[in-house]
Amino acid sequence: MLHLLLHPLQVEAQLHSLFYNNFVSFGVGGDCYLNDAGANMGFGFEVTYGKWLVSTAGVRMQFSPQFAKGVDEAQPYYYGHIDYLFDPVTSLRGVNRSRAWRSYCLAGVGFVHTMSGDNDFCAVAGVGLDRRLVGDWRLFGELKAIVHPSDFDHNTRMSANTVLTFGAVYDINYNPTRSRSRFETRGMAYDWFFQVGLGGCSFNYKGIGSFSDRLGLLSPIIEFNFGKRINTACLIRMGVSGLYARSSEELFSYYNVRGDLMLDISGILYPERAYTRFTARPYISTGVVSRLDDQTNFLISSDAGLQFVFRPDNRDEIFLEARYILTPPRFAHVEIEQSTFSVGMAMIVAGYSYSFGKNSFK
Numbered sequence: 001m002l003h004l005l006l007h008p009l010q011v012e013a014q015l016h017s018l019f020y021n022n023f024v025s026f027g028v029g030g031d032c033y034l035n036d037a038g039a040n041m042g043f044g045f046e047v048t049y050g051k052w053l054v055s056t057a058g059v060r061m062q063f064s065p066q067f068a069k070g071v072d073e074a075q076p077y078y079y080g081h082i083d084y085l086f087d088p089v090t091s092l093r094g095v096n097r098s099r100a101w102r103s104y105c106l107a108g109v110g111f112v113h114t115m116s117g118d119n120d121f122c123a124v125a126g127v128g129l130d131r132r133l134v135g136d137w138r139l140f141g142e143l144k145a146i147v148h149p150s151d152f153d154h155n156t157r158m159s160a161n162t163v164l165t166f167g168a169v170y171d172i173n174y175n176p177t178r179s180r181s182r183f184e185t186r187g188m189a190y191d192w193f194f195q196v197g198l199g200g201c202s203f204n205y206k207g208i209g210s211f212s213d214r215l216g217l218l219s220p221i222i223e224f225n226f227g228k229r230i231n232t233a234c235l236i237r238m239g240v241s242g243l244y245a246r247s248s249e250e251l252f253s254y255y256n257v258r259g260d261l262m263l264d265i266s267g268i269l270y271p272e273r274a275y276t277r278f279t280a281r282p283y284i285s286t287g288v289v290s291r292l293d294d295q296t297n298f299l300i301s302s303d304a305g306l307q308f309v310f311r312p313d314n315r316d317e318i319f320l321e322a323r324y325i326l327t328p329p330r331f332a333h334v335e336i337e338q339s340t341f342s343v344g345m346a347m348i349v350a351g352y353s354y355s356f357g358k359n360s361f362k
Contacts, residue, residue, distance in 0.1 A: 027167025081110020258287025
């Protein structure tokens with residue numbers, strides 16, 4: 001009875017923690033758009049909202065209009081992306097509240113839109129550095145590359161927009177040691193896991209008829225994942241999957257390399273219990289997908305999924321996972337013209353996960 005009375009307070013405390021270690025920022029700067037026509041300079045600005053999940057890692061959402069000259073014309077490029085942040089210095093040296101400087105690496109996925117009507121996915125990678133100014137205000141500088149897939153904006157190859165930004169960050173309820181407890185991984189040597197899975201996928205695109213037609217396109221899939229548990233509520237994972245996919249016109253081989261950011265539902269609701277027998281993990285991903293019959297096109301994909309987990313003990317897991325991979329239209333290679341969000345693959349995978357090495361969560 002006491003547990004039932006205290007459970008709403010535990011959930012409320014977890015929800016309240018969502019408002020700790022958040023931040024907002026605004027920056028302006030220049031860009032260099034490298035495309036088939038050469039390197040062209042431009043300018044832009046960005047607004048960001050994010051959260052440090054633990055003292056060394058966080059996530060953010062960023063909107064960034066950039067003005068640059070493409071192959072044919074100068075125009076605005078509108079970017080929206082979600083990034084994963086990692087602070088390597090704090091990871092190696094530990095938390096120090098008196099340290100004025102803070103550094104981070106970032107990787108993410110997003111969407112780019114042009115005024116000429118071209119839409120596509122983009123991948124983001126970069127580094128940043130900020131310094132405490134006064135109170136909760138910090139000044140920052142950031143250098144990142146936004147990579148577009150081949151054929152975007154009338155380019156025959158992959159193109160990239162390199163952006164250098166300077167601006168201000170405001171920390172909201174910043175307390176980097178607040179989550180530093182038994183709920184957080186103890187270091188880089190702790191809490192790693194390996195997964196292997198088998199399943200099936202159904203290739204989806206405009207022009208497929210009934211549900212039975214989609215079942216007729218089922219093909220096998222195999223995948224391998226390698227990841228780390230950041231805290232009781234958050235995991236990161238790198239994976240490679242693929243084998244065969246089938247359209248109504250052909251059978252082809254492909255592979256997908258991706259990075260996942262996963263949330264553990266039981267870890268959010270019961271942070272004091274590192275392991276429960278059952279849990280569910282929703283996640284979002286970014287990656288690269290490529291067909292073996294068209295290796296000149298490495299296309300950026302965006303994924304989302306849900307993993308259901310059974311834990312016999314604190315090292316072994318059995319999981320069932322549903323995932324959808326959204327790809328650019330030119331991945332389809334079919335006669336019917338595809339739209340921006342019409343091509344993808346629906347997957348169901350069953351697998352086994354093993355945690356190896358040192359374990360922070362008992």
